[in-house]
Amino acid sequence: MTWSDKTKLNKQLLRSVAELGFAAPKEIQQRTMSRIAGGQDVIAIGPEGCGKTTAYVLSVLNKFNYAPDGVPLVLILVPNQEAVEAVLQQFDLINKNKSISIVGLYxxxxxxxxxxxxxxxxxxxxxxxxxxxxxxxxLGLNLNKIELLILDDADQIVKQGLQLPTIELANSITKAQRLVFTEVMHDKLERMIEPFMNMPALVEVEEVGHGVLNIHPQVLYQVPNFGTKLNLLNLFMQDEELFTKTVVFVNTRQTAEKIYKDMQSAAKNTVALYNPWGHSWQGFESVADFHADEASRMLIVANENEDNIETGDIPFLLHFDLPGDKDTFIARMLINPTATEEETLSITFATDIELGQVRKIEHATGQKFPVVELPDDLVIVRDKKTKPEEKPTAPKANEPGPAFHEKKASNVKNYNYSSGEKAKMNKKKKHG
Known part of the structure; x- marks a missing residue:
C-alpha cells in the first residue's frame, strides 16, 4: 500500500513523506488515518515505534488546507515535557506549511x-x-474552536496521575473529534476516556520484535495494587512443596523491607535479603549461598543493588516490581546457552500502570507473556479511593458491553487454575 491509496493526504504531505523516506504507511497508519479523515473518534493501541505519533501528526497537518487564523483548532495532550518536545520535533520534521503556528506548553x-x-x-x-x-x-488558552483533541501516550498520562486535568480539559471542549493513542489499554485508562469518547473505532496493532530472545518461560499476573501483590506472593509461598527456592526482584529497599517483614511473620527464617544492609536482617551475599541453605526459600533482591547476579538453577524468578529499564529485566531472564540447569519459570506481577513496561519487554524479546487468571482464594485489596466492585451482569444479546471491544481470543481468560496448579503445569516437574 502506498501513502496515496487510503490515507487521503494532500500533495504537500505526500511530498514530505517521500522526501523523508517513508516508503509506505505502517499498519497503524493504514488503519487509523482514513478514519481520522472521516471524523471518527479513534482509540489506537500499539507498541513504541509502531508509528502512532506520525499517524496523527500527518492527520493534523492534513486539516490545514488554508491559511490558519491563529486560534487553536487542535489540542494534543502528552504526559511530560520530553513528550511535548518530541511531538514538536515531529511536526517540524514533516510540516512544510510554515504559516501554521504550533505552541508547546509544559x-x-x-x-x-x-x-x-x-x-x-x-x-x-x-x-x-x-x-x-x-x-x-x-483564560490564556482558547478551547472554543477546538476541532480535534488528541491524547498521546495516554497510558503514561494515567501513570503520571494526570487524569483530572485531562478530564476537565476534555469536558471543556464542547464538540470535537477525539483520538487516543496508547501502548496499552487498562481499566484506569478506560475510566478516564470513556465519558468523552463518542463511539470510537478501536485499532490495535500487536507488533513484537523480529528477533526472539532465549529467555526463561514467562507468566504474567495482572493485579490491581501493591497489597494484592503481597497477598499473591504470600499465597505462593504457602506451597512449600512447589516454591522451594524463589528469587523476588523489587525496585527499592523500602519495598524489600516491607516484603521481608510481612513474609517473616508468616514464614519465619525462610526469607532473606540479598546483600542485607543491616545486622538485623537475615541475608546472603550470593545466590549460590542462598541456594545451598536448605531452610531459606525466598531471596529478595532490591534494584538498588547494581550487581549482575547469577541466578543459576533457581526454580522461580519473580518480579514483584518491574524495573524502569527493560534491559535490566531482559538481562535477568536470558538463558545461558551453555548452562545445564533445570528449567526456571519467570513470574511477573503487574498493575495497570506497569502494563506499558510489560509491552516494551514483550516487544524487545519478541514474545508475549501468557496472562494467568488470579487464584480464587486470593484476597483482593480494594483501593481506598474506589468503591467495592459489584459483580457485573452479562449484557443482553446484541447489546454492547461496558468495554470498548471484545477481547481477542488469545487474551480471553476462560480458565482459573490455582497458583500451584498453574506453576506445576508450566514447570512439569518439582525442584528440590
Missing part, C-alpha cells in the same frame, strides 16, 4: 512566555494536561 519554566506565545496566535497546541489546564483557567 510546567517547566515560566508561564508568561507560553501565555505570550498563545496570544501571538496558535493553531496547534501540544501540552501537558496540568499546564494546559492552568493556562486555560487563566
Amino acid at each position: 510546567a517547566t519554566g515560566g508561564m508568561q512566555d507560553q501565555l505570550d506565545a498563545l496570544a501571538d496566535g496558535a493553531d496547534i497546541v501540544v501540552a501537558t494536561p496540568d499546564r494546559a489546564r492552568a493556562i486555560y483557567l487563566k
Whole structure:
C-alpha cells in the first residue's frame, strides 16, 4: 500500500513523506488515518515505534488546507515535557506549511512566555494536561474552536496521575473529534476516556520484535495494587512443596523491607535479603549461598543493588516490581546457552500502570507473556479511593458491553487454575 491509496493526504504531505523516506504507511497508519479523515473518534493501541505519533501528526497537518487564523483548532495532550518536545520535533520534521503556528506548553519554566506565545496566535497546541489546564483557567488558552483533541501516550498520562486535568480539559471542549493513542489499554485508562469518547473505532496493532530472545518461560499476573501483590506472593509461598527456592526482584529497599517483614511473620527464617544492609536482617551475599541453605526459600533482591547476579538453577524468578529499564529485566531472564540447569519459570506481577513496561519487554524479546487468571482464594485489596466492585451482569444479546471491544481470543481468560496448579503445569516437574 502506498501513502496515496487510503490515507487521503494532500500533495504537500505526500511530498514530505517521500522526501523523508517513508516508503509506505505502517499498519497503524493504514488503519487509523482514513478514519481520522472521516471524523471518527479513534482509540489506537500499539507498541513504541509502531508509528502512532506520525499517524496523527500527518492527520493534523492534513486539516490545514488554508491559511490558519491563529486560534487553536487542535489540542494534543502528552504526559511530560520530553513528550511535548518530541511531538514538536515531529511536526517540524514533516510540516512544510510554515504559516501554521504550533505552541508547546509544559510546567517547566515560566508561564508568561507560553501565555505570550498563545496570544501571538496558535493553531496547534501540544501540552501537558496540568499546564494546559492552568493556562486555560487563566483564560490564556482558547478551547472554543477546538476541532480535534488528541491524547498521546495516554497510558503514561494515567501513570503520571494526570487524569483530572485531562478530564476537565476534555469536558471543556464542547464538540470535537477525539483520538487516543496508547501502548496499552487498562481499566484506569478506560475510566478516564470513556465519558468523552463518542463511539470510537478501536485499532490495535500487536507488533513484537523480529528477533526472539532465549529467555526463561514467562507468566504474567495482572493485579490491581501493591497489597494484592503481597497477598499473591504470600499465597505462593504457602506451597512449600512447589516454591522451594524463589528469587523476588523489587525496585527499592523500602519495598524489600516491607516484603521481608510481612513474609517473616508468616514464614519465619525462610526469607532473606540479598546483600542485607543491616545486622538485623537475615541475608546472603550470593545466590549460590542462598541456594545451598536448605531452610531459606525466598531471596529478595532490591534494584538498588547494581550487581549482575547469577541466578543459576533457581526454580522461580519473580518480579514483584518491574524495573524502569527493560534491559535490566531482559538481562535477568536470558538463558545461558551453555548452562545445564533445570528449567526456571519467570513470574511477573503487574498493575495497570506497569502494563506499558510489560509491552516494551514483550516487544524487545519478541514474545508475549501468557496472562494467568488470579487464584480464587486470593484476597483482593480494594483501593481506598474506589468503591467495592459489584459483580457485573452479562449484557443482553446484541447489546454492547461496558468495554470498548471484545477481547481477542488469545487474551480471553476462560480458565482459573490455582497458583500451584498453574506453576506445576508450566514447570512439569518439582525442584528440590
